[in-house]
Amino acid sequence: MAESLLFSVAESFIGKLASRVLDEASLALGVYDDLRRIKDTSSLIKAVLLDAEQKQWQNNELREWLRQIKCVFSDAEDVIDDFECEALRMQVVNTSGSIRRKVRHYFSSSNPVAYRLKMAHQIKDINARLTKVAADRHNFGLQNNYSDTRIVQKRELTHSHIIESDVIGREHDKQIIIDLLLQDGDDKSLSVIPIVGMGGMGKTTLAKSVFNDERLDEAFQQKMWVCVSHDFELKHLLVKILNSASDSSPSEHIQNFDIEQLQNHLRNTLVDQKFLLVLDDVWNENRVKWEELKDLIQVSAKGSKVLVTTRSHKTADMMSTNTSHILEGLSKNDSLSVFVKWAFKEGEDKKHLELMEVGNDIVQKCGGLPLAIRTLGSSLFLKFDIEEWKFVKDSEIWNLPQQDDGILPAIKLSYDQLPSYLKRCFACFSLFEKSSLHIDVEVTAFWNALGFLPTPKQGENSGDIGKQLLHELWSRSFVQNFVDGGSIFSFELHDLVHDLALYVARDDFQLLNFQYENIRENVRHLSVLENDLLSQISIPTGLRTMLFPDGANNKPFLNNCLSMCKYLRLLEINNSRYKNLPCSICKLKHLRCLRLVNNQELERLPDSVCKLQNLQTLDLHDCQKLQKLPNGIGNLIKLQELCITTKQSNFPEELAKLSSLEILAFINCDNLMFSFEGIQFPKLKLLSFSYCGNLKSLPFHIIPNIESLIIKDCNMVILSMGDNNNQIPKLKLKLIRLNSLPQIVTFPQWFQGCANTLHTLIIGNCENLEELPKCLSTFISLKILKIVNCPKLISLPEDVHRLPNLQGLTMSGCPELYRRYEPEVGQDWYKISHIKHVKVVELED
Structure with missing residues (x-):
């Protein structure tokens, strides 16, 4: 199944071959022409991959050919990444300044002549392998397809008939939809109501139940049901709508009409008719196509409605003239009722209480999804062997036998x-x-x-x-x-x-959580859930991803992993009991992401970590015994995310070299006192301080560039800019989260600088906060405002009702605010009652 990802692999690889860095490195190493040939050959292979992926299940030789391609592309990508590593290494060497001598020693193992010979040999080998597999494509009669527009399996067409007793647990949803359909409409526009949810959620079943309700027979002169699926071509839709209309011509006549005849016939059919049109299973996201159809049917009487079912929020937003109805999963009781209906004859469940105990667990794994419950219930109908039921309970749903209308085809259709x-x-x-x-x-x-x-x-x-x-x-x-x-x-x-x-990922990706489960042969990405498994598994040397289990303490496995898996891109060792990492980590020169979260015993990182010039993410969140950052951190010139927990008070000036940094977070840095003076971080988007007890001031010279500012449990922080407090800088902030900051009484003036950009403001446990800024009503982009446990806050700004885009307001644990804005009865409730999502409670949930 992993071969279905090959087209994306090929696209990504060809993109890498076109990079400027690679061009320069290949010219320097004398392999430029070889790389051009590799790119051309890869493009030839890519052109037939989509056709090959669709045909592979009928041809074992073709499937083996795709496996070979995957291996060659994987090895080729490692070679290309090696070029980037070398280019970065040279960049560090050339910009090291006063530490040039250290850096020269640092990379003394690199021999330019030996490296050139090695890379030239590897490139020629890749070129030969690709040329061979490219030639083999002629053996399979494959068609060229240069873009990912594959034809996918379509679901069966639907109809409007339903047995009402089959609809369980949707009474509330049905009433909401019917109320919307019966509302008086605007005579100038057609009212469109989408039902949105994932595959198997029961959107079509709900639409059928609504469509057949007698109240709608009285309200609409014309009712039409059209299953759209992937066919949103105008002519086909017009034919389907006319065929569904009660007074339309027979379909054999309509099929021969051209578009002009069809649209005239449709307009004549619908004119002055108040109609309900159901468009079931819509996938179209092309607004032009929708507007074209809407213009033709918008000739009806006032109050006509279109009910749409779709998996796509984008489709719903494009078509909707009302708020979409998001269909959620069934409740536990309703789920059990559906299961009983499909697993037993009526009344038989009461005779098999032991089976029902297992059935409860089976229902639980379905997560409220009606089609999944029906699929598993039906598979057990007239089966009373408890072992069969336990097998279904313990198996992944994808490994169970299913019909074409089962849950696997329904959900996989979205994936396709x-x-x-x-x-x-x-x-x-x-x-x-x-x-x-x-x-x-x-x-x-x-x-x-x-x-x-x-x-x-x-x-x-x-x-x-x-x-x-x-x-x-x-x-x-x-x-x-x-x-x-x-x-x-x-x-x-x-x-x-x-x-x-x-x-879908089972060949390349593996989540290992069972004793004695074998690691699959071609796995590139491995996640181990149990610490005991580390002593039982052999490490695949071609791993790109390794996620360690919580509580890991197997030192030999760690050493083997770092020495054998030299192509790792992603290494995560969270919640472990390791006190340090081996110096051999520097061998992982392809590593992009190193996450070491909540390692409570970790005391130091080897300085050799800073040889990993490709590193983009270094997460040391909650490593509370970590003494300091490794020396040479400024050499990580591609670092984009840095999360720090250390005992350091002052941080090295070389942090200023991290010019690619986008996320910077300090967590549990109790000794942190410095203010980043002279450091700019030009690409920084998110700045966060959490549990930094001695931090008093913020680096305000950085804040104008960032989009998110998070400050939590920093007892001494003052938000004032000091001497610059009267200046209002222009800010880009979209998110501000302030939590447990006892020094805050009012907001500083600089806050007004993000009036045009702020999307979310969250304030929690600020026990001395007395007022919000009066300028808050000018925050034109504010959508979410959340205030929790601020007992001295007595009111919102007087004109809070003028916030144009506020969609969510939560106030909890603020006694005076609750008194003034209590739903329905508070004196100022009317100021916030129009907001879409309002939650006002006495205490935090």
Whole structure:
């Protein structure tokens, strides 16, 4: 299945071959012409990959050919990355200044002549291997396809008929939709109501239940049901709509009409008719196509409605004239009712209480997804052997037999629609445990380290690209509980979506959590969940990713991993009991991401860490015994994210060399006192201080450039700019989070400088805060305002109701605010009652 990711691998590899750094390095090493030939050959292979991927399951030889390509591309990528490592090494050597002698010794093992010979040999070997596999493509009759526009499996067409007793747990959703449909409409525009949710959530079932409700028969003169699926061509849609209309001509006549005849016939059919049109299973995100159809059907009487079901938030936003209805999973009780309906004949569940105990666990793994519950329930119908039930409970849902209308085809259809670059990103989720909460900066760091992110355009950075990809996954209903905090996102994956990631990524990615489970032959990305497993597994030397289990303390495994896995891009050792890391870590010259979070015993990092010039992320969050940063940290010239917990009070001046830094966080740095004087960090986007007890002032000269400022539990911090307090700088801040800052009584004037940009303001446990700034009503971009446990805060600004874009307001643990803004009864409730999401409670939940 990993071969389905090959097209993206090829695109990424060809992009690397076109880089300016590689051109310069290849000219210097005399392999420029060889690399040009590799690029041309790779393009020939890429052209047939999409066709090959679709045909591989009917041809074992073709599948083996794809496996060979994957191996060659992987080895080639390692060689190309070696060029980048060498270029960075030379950059450090040439800019070392006063420490030039140290750096020369630092890299004394590098011999330019030997390196040139070695690389030339490797390049020629890669060239020969690629040429051979490229020639073999002629053996399979493959078609050229230069863009990822593959044809995917389509779901069966739907119809409007339903047995109402089959609809369980959707009464509330149904009433909401019916109320929206029965509202008086604007006679100038067509009202469109989308139902949005992931595959298998029951959108079509809900739409059918609504469509067949008798109340709508009275309200609409014409009702039409059209299954759209992937076919959003205007002519086909017009034919389907006319065929569904009760007074239309027979389909054999309409099929022969041209567009002009169809649109005339449709307009004549709908004119002055109040109609309900259901467009089921819409995937189209092309606004032009939608507007073209909408213009033709917008000839009806006032009150006509269109009900849309879609998996895509982007589609819903494009089509909607109302708020979309987001369909959530079923409750536990309703889920159990659905399962009983499909697993037993009526009343038989009461005769099999032992089976029902197992059934409860089976329902739990479905996460409220109706189609998954139906699929597993149906598979157990008339089966009363408890071992069969336990097998279903303990198996991944993807490994169970299913029909074409089961949950696997339903959810995998969404995966098949993903562009190739998103498929590799989605596959990464297979390395995490189920039900994990994800933060965008952490996920983006993973994608960036593995080279999965598309090349940023001018003015963009990897964080921007990562956010765009996460938005796209959310739009396609792959992630849920998506919370946009301005410049920081959090989200989760439904358990079955996580299972899908395990399924589609199973050749290249492996989550190891069972005793005696073998590591697969071609695994490149490995996550181990149990510490005991480290002593039982053999380490694949071709690993790109290694995620250690919590509590890891197996020193031989660590040493072997660092010495054998020289192509690692991503190494995560969190919550371990290691006191130090071996100096041999410097051999991992391809390493992009090193995460060492919450290693409570870690006392030092070897200075050799600073030989890792490719490093983009270094996370030392909550390593509370760490004495200091390693010497030479300024040599990490590609570092984009640095999270620090150390006992240091003053940090080395060479931090100023980290000109690529985008995220800088200090956590539990109790001795931190310095103010970054003279350091600019031109690309910094996020600055965070947490639990820094002696920090008194902030580096205000940096703040005008950043987008997110987080300050938590810093008891001595003062927000005032001192002598510059009367100046109002122009700021770019989108997120400000202030928590447990007892020195804050009022907001400083500089806060007004982000009136045009601030998206999210979170204030918590600021016990002495007495007022919010009066200028808050001028914050035109503010969408989220959250105030928690600020007992001295007695009111919001008088004209808070004028905030134009405020969508979420939470006030908790603020007694006076609760009295004034208590829902329905508070004297100032009317000022905030219009806000979309309002939560006012006495105490924090």
